[in-house]
Amino acid sequence: MNRRVVVTGLGICAPNGVGLANFYESMLNGSSGITFHQELADLGFGCQIAGKPEIREGLKESYFTSLQLRGLNSSGVVYGVMAGTDAWKDAGLEKADKDQPDWDSGIIFGTGILGIDKLRESIHLIDNNNARRLGSNSVMQTMASGISAYLGGILGCGNQVTTNSSACATGTEGVIMGMERIRAGKAERMLVGSCNDSGPYIWGGFDAMRILPFNYNDNPQEASRPMSASASGFVPGSGAGAMVLESLSSALERGAKIYAEVLGGAINSGGQRGVGSMTAPNSLAVQKCILEALMDAGVDKSEVDVINGHLTATSKDADEIRNWSEALGRTGVDFPFINTTKGLVGHCLAASGSVECVASLLQYREGLVFGNRNCQDLHPEILALVDASRIPLTTISHTPGIMAKASFGFGDVNACVIFNDYKEK
Structure with a gap:
């Protein structure tokens, strides 16, 4: 089933x-x-x-x-x-x-x-x-x-x-x-x-x-x-x-309203091996988690339209963007729109993934992509991979299609869920 x-x-x-x-x-x-x-x-x-x-x-x-x-x-x-x-x-x-x-x-x-x-x-x-x-x-x-x-x-x-x-x-x-x-x-x-x-x-x-x-x-x-x-x-x-x-x-x-469909997801761990540690993610595991989530959802990596990242405002942000880029095989203006909720609420720790999922899902209801606060001076390593137009500073009008939301936690653990605008098949 x-x-x-x-x-x-x-x-x-x-x-x-x-x-x-x-x-x-x-x-x-x-x-x-x-x-x-x-x-x-x-x-x-x-x-x-x-x-x-x-x-x-x-x-x-x-x-x-x-x-x-x-x-x-x-x-x-x-x-x-x-x-x-x-x-x-x-x-x-x-x-x-x-x-x-x-x-x-x-x-x-x-x-x-x-x-x-x-x-x-x-x-x-x-x-x-x-x-x-x-x-x-x-x-x-x-x-x-x-x-x-x-x-x-x-x-x-x-x-x-x-x-x-x-x-x-x-x-x-x-x-x-x-x-x-x-x-x-x-x-x-x-x-x-x-x-x-x-x-x-x-x-x-x-x-x-x-x-x-x-x-x-x-x-x-x-x-x-x-x-x-x-x-x-x-x-x-x-x-x-x-x-x-x-x-x-x-x-x-029961005639319920539908915000979006949950297409699939994946959970894994980097095992604190390689560059992974209690506090730092193993990049191979992060990329594997993203790709397995897309596979579970039956979605090609070229179809991802919007990302809500983990992106905590630390030195690991550039690494995360690189992981998304390498996993999806996309750079420049071909990179999906990406945003993070943490610029407005901080890092809500165990609550962060659910708070950010709610923010992500509201974008479907309203036909928009929320902006990113406090990143007018984008990190140069990020700009080398992603065109600045894909990182909106203010809310833009754009109904999301396939959306990937990922969270990475202490202990080198990862989770990525794939949402989509609900459509009858």
Whole structure:
């Protein structure tokens, strides 16, 4: 069985927009969600800026019960539940009846580190002989699968409900895993996505590695500079993105709107061999992942029209462009349009792939390709491979055809998914 899979719902909780409408407006206009954080300055961070969704306290009441809100101290859970619930609603789906789960619907919702603030709070209580004050929801906020468990209970999904975790490749990997389950006839619908906590206990390790920009604390919106000659490191971010994947037959039967079709994808690892390491991708594996994704999708490399890259604003951006060029065998004006979301939201870590997939899919709905912020000074190694016209600085009118979205993560892991404008065959 190899059923067609489409996207019927989107949800987003991003630094530059909570909710689809707000996020779309920010992406359209190139509005950044990166801001200065006094907390980071007080803690002596070199990089004192970050991308963090702004959540009004009252808004949480629309997503959580009063019992769930009691002691809720996990930003990742908040972001993920909001994005996942919104995607379900956007797809026109209802929550399952209280007496029986929806056996045809499942969840694969990933994360990197979940509930670290709750864990810190719990450690403090335990160390001070106050373990009994932990509360009934401390476990579910700190277990890795807490986000899928929360969403599974809220929506009543009775199919596979689980959490994946593959560093920065998590969100894109989850889309592929959900697609494969529906393709195989094991589910009709899968809510897929990913989230990541925010705050100094998440971002501190990266600051210590000196891979975050430290010279933009007074000018945060100019700090995230993917593909730029003046890039000086990635800006840490957080949030969540979510998508409802559905079998085409189910979507057509209930008259659902369709954002795009998921044609295929591939997941692999460079094994930390060759030039690959814990923090650097193996170029051979990256190219192999791209080519295997195209093969799985039944697409020729000459057909790729738009790329949404990983492109983190580090020295590896030029290497990534070279990998795309060599894998596709395309250069100059023949290179696909390429953009990256990180110039506006920073690097949302485990949430990055899903946030960027939502941005990519919105381009189909609106018939455009979002621009790239902060790369007016394109890296010379990139310009040697790609004509500048293929890297739009502002949003352009262009309905995407075949689109490749890739993510590469710590541990030398890769994921690439192929989307297409939905067409009846």
